[in-house]
Amino acid sequence: MTRNDIETLLKEIKNGQKSVDEGLEILKNFPYTDLGFARIDHHREMRTGYPEIVYCAGKTAEQVVEIFSVMSVKQSNVIGTRADEKMYKIVKKKLPDAAYYPVARIISIQKKKPSVPATRIAVITAGTSDMPVAEEASVTAELLGNNVLRIYDAGVAGIHRLVDKLPEIRTCRVIVVIAGMEGALASVVSGLVDIPVIAVPTSIGYGANFGGISALLAMLTSCSAGVTVVNIDNGFGAGFCASMINRMK
Amino acid sequence: MTRNDIETLLKEIKNGQKSVDEGLEILKNFPYTDLGFARIDHHREMRTGYPEIVYCAGKTAEQVVEIFSVMSVKQSNVIGTRADEKMYKIVKKKLPDAAYYPVARIISIQKKKPSVPATRIAVITAGTSDMPVAEEASVTAELLGNNVLRIYDAGVAGIHRLVDKLPEIRTCRVIVVIAGMEGALASVVSGLVDIPVIAVPTSIGYGANFGGISALLAMLTSCSAGVTVVNIDNGFGAGFCASMINRMK
Amino acid sequence: MTRNDIETLLKEIKNGQKSVDEGLEILKNFPYTDLGFARIDHHREMRTGYPEIVYCAGKTAEQVVEIFSVMSVKQSNVIGTRADEKMYKIVKKKLPDAAYYPVARIISIQKKKPSVPATRIAVITAGTSDMPVAEEASVTAELLGNNVLRIYDAGVAGIHRLVDKLPEIRTCRVIVVIAGMEGALASVVSGLVDIPVIAVPTSIGYGANFGGISALLAMLTSCSAGVTVVNIDNGFGAGFCASMINRMK
Amino acid sequence: MTRNDIETLLKEIKNGQKSVDEGLEILKNFPYTDLGFARIDHHREMRTGYPEIVYCAGKTAEQVVEIFSVMSVKQSNVIGTRADEKMYKIVKKKLPDAAYYPVARIISIQKKKPSVPATRIAVITAGTSDMPVAEEASVTAELLGNNVLRIYDAGVAGIHRLVDKLPEIRTCRVIVVIAGMEGALASVVSGLVDIPVIAVPTSIGYGANFGGISALLAMLTSCSAGVTVVNIDNGFGAGFCASMINRMK
Amino acid sequence: MTRNDIETLLKEIKNGQKSVDEGLEILKNFPYTDLGFARIDHHREMRTGYPEIVYCAGKTAEQVVEIFSVMSVKQSNVIGTRADEKMYKIVKKKLPDAAYYPVARIISIQKKKPSVPATRIAVITAGTSDMPVAEEASVTAELLGNNVLRIYDAGVAGIHRLVDKLPEIRTCRVIVVIAGMEGALASVVSGLVDIPVIAVPTSIGYGANFGGISALLAMLTSCSAGVTVVNIDNGFGAGFCASMINRMK
Amino acid sequence: MTRNDIETLLKEIKNGQKSVDEGLEILKNFPYTDLGFARIDHHREMRTGYPEIVYCAGKTAEQVVEIFSVMSVKQSNVIGTRADEKMYKIVKKKLPDAAYYPVARIISIQKKKPSVPATRIAVITAGTSDMPVAEEASVTAELLGNNVLRIYDAGVAGIHRLVDKLPEIRTCRVIVVIAGMEGALASVVSGLVDIPVIAVPTSIGYGANFGGISALLAMLTSCSAGVTVVNIDNGFGAGFCASMINRMK
Amino acid sequence: MTRNDIETLLKEIKNGQKSVDEGLEILKNFPYTDLGFARIDHHREMRTGYPEIVYCAGKTAEQVVEIFSVMSVKQSNVIGTRADEKMYKIVKKKLPDAAYYPVARIISIQKKKPSVPATRIAVITAGTSDMPVAEEASVTAELLGNNVLRIYDAGVAGIHRLVDKLPEIRTCRVIVVIAGMEGALASVVSGLVDIPVIAVPTSIGYGANFGGISALLAMLTSCSAGVTVVNIDNGFGAGFCASMINRMK
Amino acid sequence: MTRNDIETLLKEIKNGQKSVDEGLEILKNFPYTDLGFARIDHHREMRTGYPEIVYCAGKTAEQVVEIFSVMSVKQSNVIGTRADEKMYKIVKKKLPDAAYYPVARIISIQKKKPSVPATRIAVITAGTSDMPVAEEASVTAELLGNNVLRIYDAGVAGIHRLVDKLPEIRTCRVIVVIAGMEGALASVVSGLVDIPVIAVPTSIGYGANFGGISALLAMLTSCSAGVTVVNIDNGFGAGFCASMINRMK
Numbered sequence A, B, C, D, E, F, G, H: 001m002t003r004n005d006i007e008t009l010l011k012e013i014k015n016g017q018k019s020v021d022e023g024l025e026i027l028k029n030f031p032y033t034d035l036g037f038a039r040i041d042h043h044r045e046m047r048t049g050y051p052e053i054v055y056c057a058g059k060t061a062e063q064v065v066e067i068f069s070v071m072s073v074k075q076s077n078v079i080g081t082r083a084d085e086k087m088y089k090i091v092k093k094k095l096p097d098a099a100y101y102p103v104a105r106i107i108s109i110q111k112k113k114p115s116v117p118a119t120r121i122a123v124i125t126a127g128t129s130d131m132p133v134a135e136e137a138s139v140t141a142e143l144l145g146n147n148v149l150r151i152y153d154a155g156v157a158g159i160h161r162l163v164d165k166l167p168e169i170r171t172c173r174v175i176v177v178i179a180g181m182e183g184a185l186a187s188v189v190s191g192l193v194d195i196p197v198i199a200v201p202t203s204i205g206y207g208a209n210f211g212g213i214s215a216l217l218a219m220l221t222s223c224s225a226g227v228t229v230v231n232i233d234n235g236f237g238a239g240f241c242a243s244m245i246n247r248m249k
Helices: A003-014 A019-028 A042-048 A061-073 A083-092 A128-143 A185-190 A206-218 A235-246 B003-014 B020-029 B040-047 B061-073 B085-095 B128-143 B168-171 B185-192 B207-218 B234-245 C003-014 C020-027 C042-048 C061-073 C085-094 C128-143 C185-192 C207-220 C236-246 D003-014 D020-029 D043-047 D061-073 D085-093 D127-141 D185-192 D209-219 D235-246 E001-016 E021-028 E042-048 E061-075 E085-094 E126-142 E184-191 E207-220 E237-248 F003-014 F020-029 F042-047 F061-073 F085-094 F128-143 F183-191 F207-222 F233-247 G003-014 G020-027 G043-046 G061-073 G085-094 G130-142 G184-191 G208-222 G236-244 H003-014 H020-028 H041-047 H061-073 H083-094 H128-143 H185-190 H209-218 H235-246
Strands: A030-034 A039-041 A052-055 A078-081 A099-101 A108-109 A122-123 A145-151 A175-177 A197-201 A228-229 B031-036 B039-041 B052-055 B078-081 B099-101 B106-107 B121-124 B149-153 B173-178 B196-201 B227-229 C032-034 C039-041 C052-055 C079-083 C099-101 C106-111 C122-124 C147-151 C172-180 C199-201 C227-229 D032-034 D038-040 D051-057 D078-081 D099-101 D106-109 D120-125 D147-151 D174-179 D197-201 D228-229 E032-033 E039-041 E050-053 E079-081 E100-102 E106-109 E121-125 E147-151 E174-179 E197-201 E226-230 F030-033 F038-042 F050-057 F078-081 F099-101 F106-109 F122-127 F147-151 F174-179 F196-201 F227-229 G032-034 G039-041 G052-055 G078-081 G099-101 G106-109 G120-125 G146-149 G176-179 G198-203 G225-228 H032-034 H039-041 H052-055 H077-082 H100-101 H105-107 H121-123 H147-151 H174-179 H195-200 H225-229
Touching: A003 A145, A003 A235, A003 H083, A030 D043, A039 F038, A052 B227, A052 D003, A061 A083, A078 A128, A078 C106, A083 A099, A083 B227, A099 F174, A099 G043, A108 A128, A122 A235, A128 A175, A128 B234, A128 F061, A175 A185, A175 A235, A185 A206, A185 A228, A197 H121, A206 B039, A206 H209, A228 D228, A228 D235, A228 E121, B003 F147, B040 F099, B052 B061, B052 C052, B061 B078, B061 B085, B061 B106, B061 E085, B078 B128, B078 C039, B085 B106, B099 D003, B106 B128, B121 B128, B121 F038, B121 F099, B168 F122, B168 F227, B185 B196, B196 B234, B207 D209, B207 F061, B227 D127, B234 C227, C003 E184, C032 D038, C042 H225, C052 C061, C052 G236, C061 C079, C061 C106, C061 D038, C061 F207, C079 C128, C085 C099, C085 C106, C106 C128, C122 C128, C122 C236, C122 E085, C122 H003, C122 H041, C128 C147, C128 C172, C128 C236, C172 C185, C185 C199, C185 C227, C185 G099, C199 C207, C199 C236, C207 E207, C236 D051, D003 D197, D003 G106, D020 F078, D020 G184, D038 E147, D043 G020, D051 D061, D051 E207, D061 D078, D061 D106, D078 D127, D078 E032, D085 H032, D106 D127, D106 F174, D120 D235, D127 D147, D127 D174, D127 D235, D147 E237, D174 D235, D185 D197, D185 D209, D185 D228, D197 D209, D209 D228, E001 G184, E039 F106, E042 F233, E050 E061, E061 E079, E085 E106, E106 E126, E121 E126, E121 E237, E126 E147, E126 E174, E126 E237, E126 H003, E174 E237, E184 E207, E184 E226, E197 E207, E197 E237, E226 G225, E226 G236, E237 G225, F050 F061, F050 H100, F061 F106, F078 F128, F085 F099, F085 F106, F106 F128, F122 F128, F128 F233, F128 H052, F174 F233, F183 F196, F183 F207, F183 F227, F196 F207, F196 F233, F196 G003, F207 F227, F207 G208, F227 H225, F227 H235, F233 H225, G032 H041, G061 G078, G061 G106, G078 G130, G085 G099, G099 H147, G106 G130, G120 G130, G120 G236, G130 G146, G130 G176, G130 G236, G176 G184, G176 G236, G184 G208, G184 G225, G198 G208, H052 H061, H061 H077, H061 H083, H061 H105, H077 H128, H083 H105, H105 H128, H121 H128, H121 H235, H128 H174, H128 H235, H174 H185, H174 H235, H185 H209, H185 H225, H195 H209, H195 H235, H209 H225
Parallel strands: A052 A078, A122 A145, A122 A175, A175 A197, A197 A228, B052 B078, B121 B149, B121 B173, B173 B196, B196 B227, C052 C079, C122 C147, C122 C172, C172 C199, C199 C227, D051 D078, D120 D147, D120 D174, D174 D197, D197 D228, E050 E079, E121 E147, E121 E174, E174 E197, E197 E226, F050 F078, F122 F147, F122 F174, F174 F196, F196 F227, G052 G078, G120 G146, G120 G176, G176 G198, G198 G225, H052 H077, H121 H147, H121 H174, H174 H195, H195 H225
Antiparallel strands: A030 A039, A078 A108, A099 A108, B031 B039, B078 B106, B099 B106, C032 C039, C079 C106, C099 C106, D032 D038, D078 D106, D099 D106, E032 E039, E079 E106, E100 E106, F030 F038, F078 F106, F099 F106, G032 G039, G078 G106, G099 G106, H032 H039, H077 H105, H100 H105
């Protein structure tokens, strides 16, 4: 509920259009549907313009289907992240509109197409193995209404593979850099452009990579101002934030 | 053995009703049955009023059955935690009174119903995926003789989903807050009420969650006084402590 | 503001006794005084019956004096933790009612004495060096209105030093156990009584103690149900929680 | 050098306006002044519109003065971070235009005022002790040409101290949230608004805070999409990124 | 080779009984058989009286069989640790003398029985789940020629289960204490006796146990002098050291 | 491209032999083939004399085949590391020249044999279980054109197994030492020779080995100057660096 | 109290020589003197033959003096560890018998000389900087009644400095090995002898030594059976355990 | 002693020129001088051609002077690392030949100048603050007989400051890269050249740099083959290894 809604509600109570008890009821029941195991926040899309996001990994297929169904009734766009193919098939049976992006592991139901701004988001990876995380970022951004420039496998060990793409990168409004190992790509890219960089450490690598900690620490301690960081392998979060910035007016 | 028992024993020795050797024997043999691989503490329930708790995860099904059987003979209530369905079926064959709570992963044999106080325990989770830990806490508390108010999926990213439940929460005597990820829910709940909060970090999440460490540290460093913490995913411990406080006279 | 206050406010708006704008104003301005660098929550004591707690360590003496002064005007009890003697002297000059507990490092202004329940809190330490943390817990509990049973230097390496105190400990309603090193005392005490134990790891020790992590981990993984844990050296938090439980009706 | 400059340079070589050796010379000598211990990048401001930033903490006062002097000659704006008062006085003697922000620990020389956009940056802290980091963020943003809305001491333990500021916060284009301890404020703020949040963990706190790691992990694992994170205590980085986003066209 | 052997060798060279080249040959070829993938140290048993120990976990079944075969020819006793049943069956086929201890996961070939001293080694565990590590320690000690007193499941949460065994424990020459979780048992036992305690942390437990780190740190920081520690789950090492001390003259 | 190539290119542009646009095209398109998911750097071999290395572990079999095919066309030698047998069979079907080293997990296509210098590289392991890492180092070095002296299972617990090999080791130009557990072998070898030692920690071991961290830290803190370290289990990196040094002129 | 004392006590109660209340009194009051801040365990020396050990580091000089005074009255030997010179001077004033070992940082009052067995303890360090820890171990062992063979600065980077001492080392009954950095010396010594090795990691070193963790982990993961470990810098613990083993009959 | 010396010794014994006892004496007494607190290895320089290195940080000024004096007598070159100015002044008084390098913190006595090869070592730092570590590396290399190319403050945030130096860097035989923060410079340099890179992480930085761990992990996980790593801030080790490689024939 927006501040306006609250003001309106208070006015209606003042005018006697609503009783105090009604007011309390509205404030309590409006924003979500309680499924017992989950509380769906219909309110969020109205408030933010973004669809509801469902993190599927910790949920049973049955729970995911039920959440998607409730949302579907309300004509919301839905994005389900970390969903495997098996979960998708169960959802698809019940909700034939559902689409699946296998590399990104995303289920999507899109009831209405979002508008797309003229500026773009660049999604750059250091290696081929970073692709699942990169696709999660790219598909998230696209579903939220953005055009994405994908540049994959441009690690610092062969920096010339990045340099020829710089003019195109410089036309973007925000950059997502995805790298495992030593995560140096975020610093290098940020040092070459003057655009906000959202860095995503990945768990790619072995030994002292420690499931992404090396890349995470490297990105946090980047000597190049202009880099902010999201969680290890959190392609979704990076795509979501990049969309927020790219769609800014 | 209570202090009274010890005093009685010493008196009987003084009076010659018991010999010194008998006294040593009683002190040594009374409190437990030695199964070789386990020493069952019959003493505990007499002393505490709580049933014996068996942590099943590190034991073979045969060991668990034997422990349950010995206890069963003594007419004790028994709670077995971290038990899978397969283990339950083996126990059930030998001990038909056994009941199973699949989400909580608890086997229970309840020979006598405990009394239940008027006050309640609130069990609140941040997300749907925290449910197994929450159910372990809730079922433990119920088996020990408490009424539980369950509020699941009320994370801080949509705080209004919590706020309408506050009046009901405030009537409880103690709150268990269960959260993974950044574990912020414990601080937020504790800041809104004046009731002891037992926080359970869960291993839900990925990347820099590190199997629950993020939530654990966040809960330990909570800026809100009134929060104490148990081990990661330790729903049982939280339910047990909450019961101790709720059943307090 | 309690739920009642909110209902009353809404009713007054409905009846025209208050305008909508007045309602918004009240909701916004009531609960705290904004000093620029700090927002003092007068609301808390009314709501909770506990005085406001000021964590002094990260603040300048000037900031602490100003916060105490504002509170003093409102006739609140105030507790300032982690305050050194120098800070106390500056506060004392301005507010002659202020008292200082040097081992506990607490400044207190007590305008009205709280009632004290019949039950007690036991505060037990493993070693002499744990005394500053123990006194922080004990003094906090006393200032909040509790009687405290102090048992210091009763570590597990000489368990007989604890055993003779058990009858007295068993009469308490809640126990605070404070230990550095391997933190075993919490498990041992909890195994001997049937009372909630709040464990405080301390940074006492050297080498692989790692500033309290050894004790913290040991307490979190206690094999004895009934133990909850607060942050390393957090005597205040333990005293506060113990008071909550001891003063429970 | 921009792509245009390189194209121009290549054209001049083609036309014979510049020799190959001259071309190599220009490419090599243009962008920085080599002081031996430091290489000052004059090129950066031309390219980015931002002044050169000097991280003073690891440098001697003599080195800082020399760097400032060289820049001063080139009429650049300069920002020196992590500078103590002593260093400032030495700089001031040589360069009387230098100004000092003691809480933020910043030395600034501003030869030309940057334009300031209509939108604002909100800088919110959880506690009073987070002020030095917050001021580093705020002053950085202001020197780079932004208006800042400061809201200090609004931690989650008393959430009503934040709520009344929400309407004002919602008018900002980007939010910097600064918190130590459990760092929950970033999630809570991000859940209440639909604006990018840059989270800064601080080393404020004790025990299991581990110099800011608790807050860092909590912010990285935030369950609220829309949060990106910078290094512990990195107020400058947050202010710089926030400025990038706020000044975006 | 003992010091005597070296002196003898040098004397033979002096007397001309051996050439210098022969001397070098002997020094080089004597002590081990080179299988390419492994270098078997026949020398060790002669020197120490202990059989060769083979750590099977990182080796293929073929490698283990070949090592056992070479040793067998030399009439040495052999102990193979961390061997699963499958590996044992392959060894058994080739070497029918091999015996297997399934809980301890040890393969043994005993060509000659070692003498057994009158004193005993106590092996005490905190829980039932610690049994595999305890059996590795006990069987190792027995195969090296020791009598073992096994006391399993005597954790600190029910200390009376330990106390009645104290008189028997006090007759032992060295104690192995095996515990996961908070590892408090080592401190408690060491505080009750005046006998060297070798502590073995186990990876039993969950959450903040971190695969045995909690117990390891607790044992290292034991406030009770007289405790030394071996690696997590290293029952073999504890049994071997205990045997060294128990067999001491 | 070498500096010479760049000078030549600039000269051709000056002379009008190439247009500016052609220059930019060459600089951009020359060095790699873009497969979408990977950017193959043909440039590297020309520049360095080393073949392209493909890290297979994070890639699908299809991606690996495609990369090998493109390289094969260009007549480059290719080395694929961390490839399992299944992947090899798929590659073999398409490219019959491919060879496989199962212990080293390396696929190789060798179009032209490299020259081999007279000096050798020693590869020494502490245990049998370190063999896969050692073979990765040895085979890498051999494929890059070096002779290797293999000494496996020469751990410090039986130092005489190493000593007789010292004369041969001393004839090598560089030594690779591979050890898990406590990693002491690197220090010991380095103390006995005056040759650069490249140390490879392995994840062999259990308990407090923590997947190789113990060995890694031990090697980094080696009290013997002359030791440098590569990542845990990184046999390839060690073989590659050793080859760089051994082939040095 | 020994088992005999308890039996005697029980008999006296049975015979009516002691009342029950007297029995309880004796059990409670016998073993220690309660100083308020410390509970001195007079019982320990009687039971163990070892003097009381006072860990001085966390105590005020006044507390240490008072503890020493009480003990002195009882004619016990006392050892105070981690005491600086200043503390010693205060103790000396009150108790002129006190002696000080400055490198070992030990205060000692020796009322009666302990007997000394024929066998010796070897104390070996890797470097000169390990001397304070080594002296703490050596002086502790000497005060408890042992002869010590000191071999300092014999690190693995120059193993020949150790080898010539081997015959003498082999005559000892137990060895204490003290090393920082990579801690390899424990493994190397243990591989050369057949005597129990107690390893003490020290915090000597820099960078990835992490205050002794590198050495600690290396010692715990030693590939040489026969090594047990005490806490970082815990010279006292090592000396105490070594004494236990050396004085064994 | 070289292998030749040992052969000669054995021959002399055979010929009767030396007795067996004399042989043992020589082997034992030859290689070092025992100062009690230190064992000086005169043998090392003879064997390696390198001077003895003294790590001064953990030693008293008196110990350092005594070590230098003994060496001085033997006409050895000596290098003392981590020595502060105060220590130097004490050494200088006794040994007037001593020279001091204040930024590198090195004391040197050079009795004979080493030969210097034609090839050079490049020492490159990311920032100005890395200079002390860089100077330790550079001065060490120079004292051991090498020419050094210093390039300081060439971090990846402004890569053009590095590029113009590439031709000169490429003429070196080995490169030392020194960087704190995210340590990306090692990967970037190694990707641009075909020369062995020795990477030194520094403790420069704050927050999640964790005293150099970020840079250390980044360098270990470098995606660029050809990088080996030494300990945090270990400029000496890097200079020593670089000298080994540069002076290689």
